[in-house]
Amino acid sequence: MTLEEESVIDELPEILSPKVDVIFKALFGNENNAAILADFLTAILGLNDGDITGDDITIVDSQKNRRHINDKLIILDVKLKLKKDKVIDIEMQVEPIKGMGNRIMFYLAEMLTCQLDKGGDYEKLTPVVSVAIVDYLFFKHNADYHNEFRMMEKNRHFEFSGLMSVHTLELPKLPPDTDGKLENWLKFLKSEKKEDFMAVAEKSPIINEALEKLISVSAKDDMRELYKARIKAQRDERGRIAYGFDSGYDKGKTEGILQGMEKGMLQGMRERANEIARNMIAMEIDADTIAKATGLFIDDVLRLQSE
Helix, strand or coil: CCHHHHHHHCCCCCCCCCCCHHHHHHHHCCHHHHHHHHHHHHHHHCCCCCCCCHHHEEEECCCCCCCCCCCCCCCCCEEEEECCCCEEEEEEECCCCCCHHHHHHHHHHHHHHCCCCCCCCHHHCCCEEEEEEECCCCCCCCCCCEEEEEEECCCCCCEEEEEEEEEEEEHHHCCCCCCCHHHHHHHHHHCCCHHHHHHHHCCCHHHHHHHHHHHHHHCCHHHHHHHHHHHHHHHHHHHHHHHHHHCCCCHHHHHHHHHHHHHHHHHHHHHHHHHHHHHHHHCCCCHHHHHHHHCCCHHHHHHHHHC
16 A cells, blocks of 8 residues: 555645646646746756746646546546647556557547648647656556657658657656656655655755645645545555456456446545535635536536535
8 A cells, every 4th residue: 555545544644646636737737837837848848948938838628628537537637738839738647547558649639630620721730749647667668767759760760740749757767866857857746755845846946836836735625635535536446457357257247347336436436526516616616626626527516506
C-alpha cells in the first residue's frame, strides 16, 4: 500500500499529491496558474525559457469532448491551446490502463479532426501534442524517463508530418540524483512529504510558486474530499482488475462478475460526485468550477443547483 492510500485510510497529508489527477488538474488546469503551466510545458517540450508564457496559453474546457468521470475512472486531462502553433493535452495517470497507447493515438486523431468543419482546409490544421505523465513503467524495455514520438520514415528517419507528437514521462524511472528544469518538475510531482516539496521548490522560483498554489488547493475541504474519493476509486479499480484476472472463474462468468462490480463502482462514483457537488453548491461555488472539480457535466451541476 502506498503512502497516498495509507493517508486516505488514516489522515490525509498536509499537502495533497499532484500525482492524483484531480489535484493535477486543479493546479495546472487553472488559467490563473498559466505561468506555472508555461514553465512546465517549456521543460517538457525542450524549449528555451520565455518561448512559452502564460499569455500564450488558453485552457480549453474539454468537458463536452472528453469521456465522463464515471467512465471507468476517467483520466482528468488538461487541454490547452498555444497562440503560436499547438493544441496540447496533458494527462496524469497513476495506474496502468489497458490499451493506453492506442487510446492516446485515438485522442490525438480526435484533436485533429475536430479542428475542421465539413470541407475544411487541411493546411490550416494545428499540430497536436499528447503529454502522458505516468507513475508506472510504460515502456519496460527502455530506461529513459522521457520519450518523444513522431511519425518518421523507417530507414532515413525524416518526418512525414509534424502534426502529431507524443511525450511520455515515466516518474518511476527518474534517477534521484538527476537535476535540470524538467527533472525538478518531475521531482515536484513525485514528492510525498512536505520536506520533499520544499527541497525542490528551493531550486526554482516558479516551482516555489506552484508549491504555494498546491498548498492553497490542499487546504480546501472540497478538494480534500474529492482527493479522498479519487484515491478510493483508484484502489477499487485496482482491486476490480486484480480480482477479475487473478480469480479462477471462466471467462464468461468473470466478465459477468466484472460488469456487476463495475456497475456498482460507477454508481458509487456518481453518488459521491453528486454529494461533493451539493456541498460546493452550498458553499456558493459557481457551476463551472464545480463541473471541473467533480467531472460532472455542467447540465448535471445546474440540475443539482435547481433541486
